[in-house]
Amino acid sequence: MGERPDYPTALGSATPETITLLGHDLAEDVMGEVGFGELAFWLATQRRPAPGEVRVFEAVLAALADHGFTPTAIVTRLTYLSAPDSVQGALAAGLLGGGSRFLGVTEDCGRFLHQVLAGGERPGDDAGWDALALETVRAQKEAGRFVPGLGHHVHKDGDPRTPRLMRIATEEGLFGPHLSLLAAIGRVHDQVLGRRLPVNGAGACGAALADLGLPLELLRGFALLARTAGLIGQLAEELRRPVANDIFLSVDLNNRSVAPEPYPPGGRHG
Incomplete structure (x- = not known):
């Protein structure tokens, strides 16, 4: 038999008795001791941030968490309306809208x-x-x-x-x-x-x-991390005060049929 493969990681690993995260005992050293914002920073950089860094980082997360009825929030609510059995699908739909115009x-x-x-x-x-x-x-x-x-x-x-x-x-x-x-x-x-x-x-x-x-390559990821909390809030409010069906009906009952307009070969409408 060949040698067993080796997959090194400084992140989470487990034995039958313990879970280790970033070189620390998860249950004893992290849970109840490290805030989520601090942990997110630590996971991305593999160094524990200073308190000032945590404050700036968490201020960014707060700034990006929720901006009301943006397209990402609306699509999350509409997806939940369509598939209430798939919270993960509703959240994913909103996160997938994080692009060059939003987030x-x-x-x-x-x-x-x-x-x-x-x-x-x-x-x-x-x-x-x-x-x-x-x-x-x-x-x-x-x-x-x-x-x-x-x-x-x-x-x-x-x-x-x-x-x-x-x-x-x-x-x-x-x-x-x-x-x-x-x-x-x-x-x-x-x-x-x-x-x-x-x-x-x-x-x-x-x-x-x-x-x-x-890491510059992960900056959008931190924006999405923040917006995940906001989208959970959008779904929680949708459960209490639903608006997704009204949004759907507003479009469905007010659409207007028009003649087909063929797409020009090799170009865009302009």
């Missing part, structure tokens, strides 16, 4: 800022950050691309989550280069774009997560 901005902004910062030395004062921000916004405009983290469909005059998160990061000594660049973009972008846009909370969350040193 994905967190990852997009963090990656964008990191890419800019990887290109050279980091400024030492606000004037330097503003100069880098102007250069960054100009490059995006010339390329015909949006600046991730700018704009919000509701909070036209300022997203209340953004200054609060930046304040918490400052209080904990964790206002790093990603937040510094995003703040500078917020200060100077109108000089290039010709109009003022708010720095949205999702973008600020991405910058804060990147400053915490969390």
Whole structure:
């Protein structure tokens, strides 16, 4: 017989008597001793975060948990209406909607800022950050691309989550280069774009997560972790005060038949 395969992991493992997680006894050292936000950070980085890091991380989770009747919340409620025997399906439906318009901005902004910062030395004062921000916004405009983290469909005059998160990061000594660049973009972008846009909370969350040193590839995962709690709340409210059937009937009873419009071969309608 050949050698048995070996699958090393620093995460969860079990014997008949114990469960070990991150090198600690799960039952004795983790349960009732470590908060869920701290544990989520610890699992992703395999290092135990400092209290200030936990505060910033949990502020991000709170900022992203629930935003009301967004598409992710609506599809979760509608899926539960269709399949009340599948809570996991309803939650999954909502999480699958986390993309470039909702929730994905967190990852997009963090990656964008990191890419800019990887290109050279980091400024030492606000004037330097503003100069880098102007250069960054100009490059995006010339390329015909949006600046991730700018704009919000509701909070036209300022997203209340953004200054609060930046304040918490400052209080904990964790206002790093990603937040510094995003703040500078917020200060100077109108000089290039010709109009003022708010720095949205999702973008600020991405910058804060990147400053915490969390893996860029997982930033959307943390947004989805937060939104899972929100979607559970949406389902709990749906059980008490259902609206999904009203949403369904609103569309079903008010649709209008129109003539078919063939899709143009090789192109889009425009």
